[in-house]
Amino acid sequence: xxxxxxxxxxxxxxxxxxxxxxxxxxxxxxxxxxxxxxxxxxxxxxxxxxxxxxxxxxxxxxxxxxxxxxxxxxxxxxxxxxxxxxxxxxxxxxxxxxxxxxxxxxxxxxxxxxxxxxxxxxxxxxxxxxxxxxxxxxxxxxxxxxxxxxxxxxxxxxxxxxxxxxxxxxxxxxxxxxxxxxxxxxxxxxxxxxxxxxxxxxxxxxxxxxxxxxxxxxxxxxxxxxxxxxxxxxxxxxxxx
Amino acid sequence: xxxxxxxxxxxxxxxxxxxxxxxxxxxxxxxxxxxxxxxxxxxxxxxxxxxxxxxxxxxxxxxxxxxxxxxxxxxxxxxxxxxxxxxxxxxxxxxxxxxxxxxxxxxxxxxxxxxxxxxxxxxxxxxxxxxxxxxxxxxxxxxxxxxxxxxxxxxxxxxxxxxxxxxxxxxxxxxxxxxxxxxxxxxxxxxxxxxxxxxxxxxxxxxxxxxxxxxxxxxxxxxxxxxxxxxxxxxxxxxxx
DNA sequence: CGAGCGATTGATCGCCATCAAAGTGGGTGG
DNA sequence: CCACCCACTTTGATGGCGATCAATCGCTCG
Numbered sequence: 001x002x003x004x005x006x007x008x009x010x011x012x013x014x015x016x017x018x019x020x021x022x023x024x025x026x027x028x029x030x031x032x033x034x035x036x037x038x039x040x041x042x043x044x045x046x047x048x049x050x051x052x053x054x055x056x057x058x059x060x061x062x063x064x065x066x067x068x069x070x071x072x073x074x075x076x077x078x079x080x081x082x083x084x085x086x087x088x089x090x091x092x093x094x095x096x097x098x099x100x101x102x103x104x105x106x107x108x109x110x111x112x113x114x115x116x117x118x119x120x121x122x123x124x125x126x127x128x129x130x131x132x133x134x135x136x137x138x139x140x141x142x143x144x145x146x147x148x149x150x151x152x153x154x155x156x157x158x159x160x161x162x163x164x165x166x167x168x169x170x171x172x173x174x175x176x177x178x179x180x181x182x183x184x185x186x187x188x189x190x191x192x193x194x195x196x197x198x199x200x201x202x203x204x205x206x207x208x209x210x211x212x213x214x215x216x217x218x219x220x221x222x223x224x225x226x227x228x229x230x231x232x233x234x235x236x237x238x239x240x241x
Numbered sequence: 242x243x244x245x246x247x248x249x250x251x252x253x254x255x256x257x258x259x260x261x262x263x264x265x266x267x268x269x270x271x272x273x274x275x276x277x278x279x280x281x282x283x284x285x286x287x288x289x290x291x292x293x294x295x296x297x298x299x300x301x302x303x304x305x306x307x308x309x310x311x312x313x314x315x316x317x318x319x320x321x322x323x324x325x326x327x328x329x330x331x332x333x334x335x336x337x338x339x340x341x342x343x344x345x346x347x348x349x350x351x352x353x354x355x356x357x358x359x360x361x362x363x364x365x366x367x368x369x370x371x372x373x374x375x376x377x378x379x380x381x382x383x384x385x386x387x388x389x390x391x392x393x394x395x396x397x398x399x400x401x402x403x404x405x406x407x408x409x410x411x412x413x414x415x416x417x418x419x420x421x422x423x424x425x426x427x428x429x430x431x432x433x434x435x436x437x438x439x440x441x442x443x444x445x446x447x448x449x450x451x452x453x454x455x456x457x458x459x460x461x462x463x464x465x466x467x468x469x470x471x472x473x474x475x476x477x478x479x480x481x482x
Numbered sequence: 483c484g485a486g487c488g489a490t491t492g493a494t495c496g497c498c499a500t501c502a503a504a505g506t507g508g509g510t511g512g
Numbered sequence: 513c514c515a516c517c518c519a520c521t522t523t524g525a526t527g528g529c530g531a532t533c534a535a536t537c538g539c540t541c542g
Contacts, residue, residue: 077395079481085395100384106391132373139376142383143341149390150347154318154326156397157441161498192521200398202499207522224507224521240320402530433489443531448490465489465539 028067028095031137043123049073049110056097058107064120065097071114072189075106076197086198088148089190091175095141111190156200159240164199165209167239169219173229184229185222192224269308269336272378284364290314290351297338299348305361306338312355313430316347317438327439329389330431332416336382352431397441400481405440406450408480410460414470425470426463433465 032040046069049055055066058077073090087106090096096108096116119127128135155167173186188195196203210227213219218235220228229235273281287310290296296307299318314331328347331337337349337357360368369376396408414427429436437444451468454460459476461469470476 075391077391077482079395079399081481083399085398087391087394098384099388100381101388105388132376135373135376135380139380139383140341142380142387143339146383146387146390147340147342147346149387149394150316150318150328152394153328153390153397154320156394157326157438158320158324191519197398203521204500204523205498208498211522240322444489445491445532446530449530452490 028134028137028141031133032131036131040127043127044117044119047116047118049114049116051110051112051114053110055108055110055116056104058104060104061102062097062099062104062121064118065095065124066108066116066118068092068094068096069115069117072111073114074109074111074190074194074198076109077106084197085200086194088145088152089175089194089198095138098138098142111194154241161199161201161205161209162212163238163240164201165195165206165213166235168195168199169213169227169229170232170235170239173232184232186227186229188225188227269375269378269382272374273372277372281368284368285358285360288357288359290355290357292351292353294351296349296351296357297345299345301345302343303338303340303345303362305359306336306365307349307357307359309333309335309337310356310358313352314349314355314357315352315431315435315439316349318347325438326441327435329386329393330416330435330439336379339379339383352435395482402440402442402446402450403453404479404481405442406436406447406454407476409436409440410454410468410470411473411476411480414473425473427468427470429466429468 029037029040047055047066049071055073056062068090070092073094073096075087075090075096076084077087078084089111090108097104099105128138155164159167169186172188173184190198192203192206195201196206199206201209210219210221214221218229218231218238220230222228270278270281288296288307290312296314297303309331311333314335314337316328316331316337317325318328319325330352331349338345340346369379396405400408410427413429414425431439433444433447436442437447440447442450451460451462455462459470459472459479461471463469
């Protein structure tokens with residue numbers, strides 16, 4: 001189970017982790033000024049997740065919301081016979097867990113070791129009441145995720161296996177550039193199975209498509225979890241938007 | 242082109258169409274009290290759309306937001322070679338057109354003759370600034386659509402043709418029950434092609450699946466745009482969530 | 483009555499799934 | 513340190529679901 005490693009200490013003030021938070025500028029908290037952030041931090045706890053650990057399951061009551069500060073996660077749903085669909089991947093700075101339904105509709109699991117900031121729902125909502133600009137930010141986040149989900153509908157409904165894999169690599173490249181790496185160097189934190197379940201394919205097809213892209217000198221496989229895009233313009237043309 | 246049939250007359254007051262609006266309680270406006278509604282109505286115009294007409298196109302700047310007061314619409318995207326994906330259908334009371342991107346990502350077209358209430362974006366946002374409870378409603382709408390889109394991801398990525406069609410019929414039944422009709426009587430305003438492009442199938446497959454369901458006595462085709470669900474429990478079991 | 487469009491039905495094809503087996507690499511215990 | 517193990521990945525052979533191609537049906541409207 002996930003373990004809370006540091007309850008927030010109100011007296012820490014300036015050296016509170018939030019102030020040094022690597023994702024503060026790109027995440028929900030970005031709209032808060034330092035005094036507001038101070039009050040916001042007081043309702044959050046840091047939670048560490050080992051690779052594969054579950055943060056919340058489909059059907060769980062939505063007890064808290066989270067910001068992912070490091071690592072990567074997946075949102076997935078299982079059908080009764082074991083088929084799985086991954087609705088999205090989450091990276092540093094992403095926000096998760098907020099829903100208007102009375103239960104989570106997807107399961108959130110850590111892909112690699114991850115750290116999230118946990119905000120109990122009631123206290124989060126109370127904070128929202130006093131900070132309308134944060135509510136607006138929240139709407140912007142939801143609208144952006146809606147746009148991404150609808151884009152994924154096009155991919156799943158109408159694209160070929162090749163187009164799916166190429167689109168996925170380009171998305172990864174724009175979302176998750178390898179830290180300090182060269183341009184077009186892409187980190188691939190998830191397994192081939194995760195990729196397959198995100199793209200509506202089987203693992204063998206993903207593997208074959210990657211091999212084919214390698215053979216065509218469009219990508220270079222620098223490891224199972226890293227690769228390089230060798231011809232982004234041609235890849236973009238192959239992705240069909 | 243769509244035609245504005247009635248600019249709002251501020252002096253109309255109580256007999257303004259909004260007060261009699263058939264979708265007021267289920268739509269965005271539902272959170273407004275009558276005096277707020279009076280001010281809100283002042284920024285809206287009624288627009289009629291003939292079947293097939295376009296309200297906005299992918300790429301258009303998002304100049305306004307809309308509430309659909311009658312009829313049905315579709316949100317779609319075209320790939321360069323003509324493949325089409327429909328991201329969703331809209332019915333009475335649905336809200337559309339709001340995006341945080343700088344262009345619409347999908348095209349909105351009327352399926353049958355439709356009527357929308359049009360709110361210019363700038364004035365809509367100014368109104369939002371003064372009505373935080375409406376902003377919250379807006380977030381709830383976006384979150385709900387996000388949930389629906391993710392559910393559709395599962396359908397497109399992992400369900401069989403039969404499961405797709407059955408899931409679609411059940412969704413239609415819950416969203417769009419035939420007015421004044423018997424229970425399990427379902428209106429199907431869209432064409433087979435629209436259904437196919439929503440489910441990631443071809444028209445022939447949709448037709449075959451419907452015929453198969455009819456042959457199995459699970460549905461009854463009462464017309465090309467109407468049918469009856471004869472065994473909802475079994476259909477639900479076939480839909481795989 | 484005929485034209486035209488959407489829907490249905492039939493025959494065949496091809497992409498990707500499935501089944502099967504071998505390769506790879508990271509971690510653990512001897 | 514090395515050998516083994518196990519999970520993940522890759523590669524190969526075959527099959528099936530849904531796409532594609534093609535023809536007919538049936539309704540609406542002129």
